[in-house]
Amino acid sequence: MFWWAPFLLFQLQPLVDIPDKNPYSSANDIAQGKRLYMGRCAGCHGPTGDGGKGANLAVPKLPRASEDRALYRIIRFGIPDTEMPGSLMDNHELWQTAAFVRTLGRLESAPVTGNAQAGEKIFKTTGGCLNCHALGSQGGNIGPTLTGIGARRSSAHLKAKILDPASSVPDQFRLVQITTKAGKSLRGIRVNEDTFSIQLRDANGNFQSVWKDEIAKLVSEKKTNMPAYKGRLSDEQINDLVAFLSGQKGDQ
């Protein structure tokens, strides 16, 4: 289940010469790059590159890959200590994929219609977002940190997550319920698990660790602690919130 599992098997060879500019970016290369992208990249980055599990690629300037060479390297070797894996594509295919990724940044992105200032107010007050999420030095630690989220995720993705957060729950925020043989009940976000034990972070932020042979029942919930804001906030308020979050481009 872990994304790094393939690396047990294959190590990517170091490369010798990478040109600065993409040598394969004709219309045919881009068309082939699209096919490669759809198979290997779209699962995380989305068919139009606007993110999901992976980063938003539908931006005019990729933060880690403004140069072609850097983009090639990332596709080939991945990004260490992130979920972005490397690829075994050959040289030509890597450049074709890179050529297609560049076109994603030239797509018209969905316009952000909301008012960011109004969105900030909702974020910090009525929305209750800081109860769980961190934004710079403020906020909680129950949910994913939102510092710089506007650089990583598209506005469309952010909107979809606010409306229906259960639609995709990242592995590291999976909610589990445990009933021990001694009758104790625990619920929290799974932070680690193996054959013999499981570790949770409960609603109070405390770590809980349980041996599996002491567990009577272990249920993995297909949901998240985050409430769905569909119906809780008006369409306008949600657009405001999205506008605010989309503006969070870097560390504060």
Add this chain to the structure above:
Amino acid sequence: MKSAIVLLAAIPLFAQVTHQRLLNAAKEPGNWLTYSGNFAGHRYSPLKQITDQNVAKLQPAWVYQSNSLQKFETTPIVVDGVMYISEAPSHVTALDTRTGRTLWRYRRTMPDDVRVCCGQINRGVAILGDLVYVGTVDAHLVALDAKTGAVRWDTVVADNKTGHSITVAPLAVKDKIIIGIAGGEYGIRGFLDAYDAKTGKLAWRFWTVPAAGDPEAKTWAGESYIRGSAATWVTGAYDPETNLLYWGTGNPGPDWNGEVRAGDNLYSDCLIALDVDTGKLKWHFQFTPHDVHDWDATEVPVLIDADFRGQKRKLLLFPNRNAFYYVLDRVSGQFLLGKPYAKQTWAKGLDDSGRPIRLPGTFPTVEGTPVWPSVGGANNWYSPSYSPDTGFLYVATRESGSVYFFGSAEFKAGEQFNGGGFRSVPGEEEWGAIRAFHPTSGDLAWEYKLFAPPYSGVLSTAGNLVFGATEGQMIALNAKTGKLLWRFQGGGAIRSNPMTYTSDGKQYVAMTIGNSLYVFHVQ
């Protein structure tokens, strides 16, 4: 003077490791003389000081830390109080089994641009006479003095610049050192070699991929056999009665693009049986004709003599990476039985000759085709174990799939020649198990479920124990029932096989965890 006498009494005199000793390894269970513990690939020990009754008290006796951050896959060899291990990339260290102190070290300087698909690693050494043998990732075979580590000879097996490397533990048989080659992701022409143990001269070479004009060349479209791979990177088995060497071969090249190499692609993904004196092929059996999923048949063959459907036969057991379990007659190569032992979605089954009946829509595509088992397979290079006490075959089994990609396959010498790739199946909850099988039926006797697919082998002992590992933890199970009896969190990924030996008459169990070798005992 008195202390000198004590010293002599404590360290047994070094006796040469003859072929006779290797043949009769079971008569000296305190030593571990070959990669799999015996020639039959059993990875079983008759030692029984550590048992299902006391294994709960197993604890580290000493730890050896390797300075390499590469994967640590070695199986130690132990001879009369000395342990010989290989370390990544191709170093060898001799250790005192009592204390873990180093006796000598061989450190090899490597070129900057070593070409290996999957890490600069080594799975262990062989010993014969007074020499210790190691294959190197720059594709040499080196003989070291067992007492000093001094290089006695160093033979070039192949050129690393073209992607040839050696990661396999050599096998010493009679007066020869058998060594396989890796490089199945580089479009090499695979082979299995035998070298004269004393001089390092090539005795024979068996090419696993044909040359122009060979009958097998017809199983490859055009001249695609030239880059056919079929590497030999896992230590095989030997039967003195048939005088045959049994060795698995790897994937055809390129891995995932089969279009450029239409045909069965002999002898990729085969079990080959070679006369150990001449290297001549006696028979072969191909598990996955025209493989397009990288399912190397480089697993450890297990040789047993048993009743099969009422007839006493010499059998070869083979839990394959392709998720089918095979039983072959090892005299003739006849297919006797084959059935899935893990989830697979690529074949309807096997026909009477053992050939898979492929399901449509299972070949890699540019967009990706999900197929079970995964590229890592239901089993891989790490060792199974056979216990004559329980009669079970133990296999660390992986339950996972991959999305397989088809890609272009332009060959450039020394660069990877993959023709595609793979990724994990989105949303799949992979898992694994240590399974015990009835070897002649392939029926499951028991399983111990693992949270993640394992990447390490198993050892069975006469103490009614099976040792294995998962997720950084070494474990011991009841060999008859599969019940968990002991575990130890070693804090690092385990990609190796356990082994056991005695020092001063006391039993130890050893396995690498992370970048350290752990040696356990019951105090």
